[in-house]
Amino acid sequence: MTFSKYLKDRLWILLAWAILSVLLIGMIWLTPDVHNFWDNLSYLLILQLFLIFLFFTIDYHRRKNWYQSFDPDDSLLQHFVESAAANEEYLVQEYVNQQVRQHHLMIEQLLSSQKDQKDYLDSWIHEIKVPLAAVDLILNSIEFDIPDDKFFLLQNELQQIDEYVEQILYYSRSDEFVNDYLIQEYSLKKVIQPIIRSQANYFIQKNLQLTLGEEDAKVLTDAKWIEFIFRQLLSNAIKYTPDHGQIKIHITTKAGGVELSLQDNGIGIPPEDIGRIFDKGFTGENGRTAQQHSTGLGLYLAKTLAGKLGVELYVKSTMNKGTTMTLFFPRLDYYHEER
Numbered sequence: 078m079t080f081s082k083y084l085k086d087r088l089w090i091l092l093a094w095a096i097l098s099v100l101l102i103g104m105i106w107l108t109p110d111v112h113n114f115w116d117n118l119s120y121l122l123i124l125q126l127f128l129i130f131l132f133f134t135i136d137y138h139r140r141k142n143w144y145q146s147f148d149p150d151d152s153l154l155q156h157f158v159e160s161a162a163a164n165e166e167y168l169v170q171e172y173v174n175q176q177v178r179q180h181h182l183m184i185e186q187l188l189s190s191q192k193d194q195k196d197y198l199d200s201w202i203h204e205i206k207v208p209l210a211a212v213d214l215i216l217n218s219i220e221f222d223i224p225d226d227k228f229f230l231l232q233n234e235l236q237q238i239d240e241y242v243e244q245i246l247y248y249s250r251s252d253e254f255v256n257d258y259l260i261q262e263y264s265l266k267k268v269i270q271p272i273i274r275s276q277a278n279y280f281i282q283k284n285l286q287l288t289l290g291e292e293d294a295k296v297l298t299d300a301k302w303i304e305f306i307f308r309q310l311l312s313n314a315i316k317y318t319p320d321h322g323q324i325k326i327h328i329t330t331k332a333g334g335v336e337l338s339l340q341d342n343g344i345g346i347p348p349e350d351i352g353r354i355f356d357k358g359f360t361g362e363n364g365r366t367a368q369q370h371s372t373g374l375g376l377y378l379a380k381t382l383a384g385k386l387g388v389e390l391y392v393k394s395t396m397n398k399g400t401t402m403t404l405f406f407p408r409l410d411y412y413h414e415e416r
Contacts, residue, residue, distance in 0.1 A: 083137045083144075094129060098122055140166075147173075195249060202246045209239055229282055236278070240312065244374050247305050251381060258299040258386070265328050265337060265406075266293040268300050272308050273326075279315045283322070290327040294335040296406040302382050303404075306390070309375040310339050310402045317400070318343035334407040341401075346394040354392065355380035 105118060142160045157177055161170040213235060220228055250257055273287065280287055314324050318341045325340040346354060350361040358373040383390040387407060394400040
């Protein structure tokens, strides 16, 4: 609090002094026996005003530390107040400190609850993978006992469940990213090829043509997280590309780094949605259609994790012509110096 604001809060004291001074002047003016007292009275009023401002100045400096303990930027109630000097200040201080204690207790309870939920979620994800693997083995064992269309349908649904479980797993781990990554040099093509093979059933069933460029490049990144990111992009490309469509994957080396582009000739993204497709939970017009199902997490996780890896993810799209998703890996040369 500034001194001017301190004085503003005490205008009533100055007003009371002014009223009393007026009453004093009136009494002296109405008293006939008092003569030649006006000069002395003016000196007295000036002295009183000086003493009042002197008192305000001393009191302000005494309370200054108390005022500064209430930081307007400390909206999170992180600090206790400990500089009270008067009974009134002690009352306010105790009330504020009680609110801070309650706030800390609520935060601890909330963090504990979130940790319990995360631990349960992580446990559930690992437990659910066991029956999913068992169902996959059972399905493969009865492949020739059921019609092909039913087999492929069950296989697709099982793979979709597995991908949703992977989304939950990586979403749960995204807050602890710094504890679960290892930057090494990888061949980009070797990283994405297993992901492409895992989606082979969808390519076959939809008669999609895949073109993988011959060029390869090595990048410094974490293979596991890039695999997950690329899986989300490829899954979206397959989902929104009609039967007999085309998907092209190219790796391009540029001066500033390496680009991995994934281009399809699908339905495209509406212009009004393109700025929001990386928002958490956003499904857009395409994700609301009856034929497609979207959680709104895939692209959000891809964008978030790419950013944590220092990889730029951006999109270009034209309605009814297709979409191109591009991952840009900046060159990371520790010893490089521009000449």
